[in-house]
Amino acid sequence: MQVVADPLAELRDRTSEKWPAFPPDVLPLFVAEMDYPLAEPIAEALIAAVRRSDTGYIGPDDDVQRAFCAFAHRHWDWTVQPDRVTTTTDVSVVIVEALRLVIRPGDGVVINPPVYPPFFDLIPKASGRVVEVPLADEDDRGLRLDLEGIERAFAAGAKAFLLCNPHNPLGLVHSAAELRAVAELADRYGVAVVSDEIHAPLTHSDATFTPYLTVSEAARRHGIAAHSASKAWNLAGLKCALIVTAHDAMAARTATPPKEVEVRTSLFGRIATAAALSSGDEWRAGMLSSVEASRHLLGDLLREQLPDVVFRQPHASFLAWLDFRQLGWGDDPSARALAAKVALVPGTEFGTQGRGFVRLNFACSPEVLTEAIERLATAARTA
Structure with missing residues (x-):
């Protein structure tokens, strides 16, 4: 059974880095924190x-x-x-x-x-x-x-x-x-x-x-x-x-x-x-099931709405390394993403090889992930 992400309204009550770092109209898919509830045994x-x-x-x-x-x-x-x-x-x-x-x-x-x-x-x-x-x-x-x-x-x-x-x-x-x-x-x-x-x-x-x-x-x-x-x-x-x-x-x-x-x-x-x-094995299995479902959803959304973004699916973690270079969003596409109300990590933070890339955290609900890609796609269409 998959672990279900908490609703956005509840998530915004959290005080960890992910939630107060940006205004509430921004979807925070940057820092490596998951949106899932804490495992009950913990x-x-x-x-x-x-x-x-x-x-x-x-x-x-x-x-x-x-x-x-x-x-x-x-x-x-x-x-x-x-x-x-x-x-x-x-x-x-x-x-x-x-x-x-x-x-x-x-x-x-x-x-x-x-x-x-x-x-x-x-x-x-x-x-x-x-x-x-x-x-x-x-x-x-x-x-x-x-x-x-x-x-x-x-x-x-x-x-x-x-x-x-x-x-x-x-x-x-x-x-x-x-x-x-x-x-x-x-x-x-x-x-x-x-x-x-x-x-x-x-x-x-x-x-x-x-x-x-x-x-x-x-x-x-x-x-x-x-x-x-x-x-x-x-x-x-x-x-x-x-x-x-x-x-x-x-x-x-x-x-x-x-x-x-x-x-x-x-x-x-x-x-x-x-x-x-x-x-925590049972919770971890459910979390991984959710993460893998989000990974595949992200691939589908990118193919449908941002086909010029290159995404090599990861086989560990809940982090996606996205190549925006064909979109022409410059060395730091995260700046354009933030203007579209989606917070991502600049690829340049990972070394010069990250120019034109961003890192996206997909350990979130399908609704949040879908909305984030829709916002980015709208920004790409209106550029």
Whole structure:
């Protein structure tokens, strides 16, 4: 059974970023927040915590670690040891702290634009240097990791690879073969891989997610994975993410940051994450059914009303990467979209490769999505 989005009138009572950022006549399809109601097991766990006044600091509890290990085994056939999972506030913190462990100041860190905008800032925060290896555009296969470009960057001295797996904003699910190839290259050149896997639980039914740390012994030796329930269960405001390792040596390295990195985890975030991973499967299945229906609806609407907009359907997440270049809306089509009362993310935020693109969030009701595309189509006709 699909999860149904809340009505717009109720959504506008929310105070998270998506709703007060623009006037009420604008449809906000920008930030990665879903319009679906919170999963009931999560709501119940949080309400119970409030009722017992359980609002203090996190204590010595491994519920989240055990819940994640069970979830990983259940959905990805991945055996994770609970003592190799540590919590912190969010995936951005995981990335910065992981990079600080594996690079020295000034070392190059590879990323694959167009990619999640904070990557460009998190690397310098960890004292690294951004090395761009854009995704390769293969006509028959679409955008993919440029393995030859990655090898050149490794050979030139880059010391880490910040991998987006699945890839945001494209919803690209990297194959096991591609990830094994990355692991072989990283092992050959002595490169550490930090794999941001926050969108992994949002992989669609027509794709298979492969955790980076499962592809080879080499990947386990040099890899660190970042996980969180925040995207798949809409928990970004509750602040809990996971640092995951799969090798004794790397587990020892991730134990060296100050204890404060772990204790800054929100207690509510930890409670909600444990509930999501242990009791949120039914809600997640319904959410993914709704997301996939919206994905197909978006494709239909674009073909009918905006045929010049290129849309390669994602196989993970609820985010669409839309190419407006044939419409002639300039480097930042989101400006024209906003004039049409639809808020989208400028493609340029994801790197120079995003000129002429936008990112659209389709985790909303069919009515909202239809209205948004109709507004954009009207703007295109009247330009």
